Amino acid sequence: MAKTPWVDKEECISCELCVTNCPDVFRMDEDNKAECFNPEGSSEDDIQASAIDACPVSCIHWKDE
Template sequence: MVPRVNKGECISCGVCVDTAPAVFRFDGENRAEVYDPNGADAAAIQEAIDLCPVTCIYWDE
């Protein structure tokens, strides 16, 4: 399972980037994206998922 961001829903709040900076970053349009799905353990990624205010991060196969 890998985390993914539904960029169309991202409001660029930065919570995921702050929570797991080795996994998430902003793209050129200031939307979050996953650049290293192995940059943090599942618990840290889950924390980012739980904290995202618009619930646009999810686990994918």
């Protein structure tokens, strides 16, 4: 079962760290909040380390698909 990262946009402070670290997975939306546009843009380990663990407000989570 593939895991998909999703951003709790209510909590996102728009620091763009996840976009900088994983540009093939995350982007900023029209409200300047991060969103996952390509869950397969990087490995789960990389998404975990460079986005989920790096997010300063811990607002990126895994969602089972």
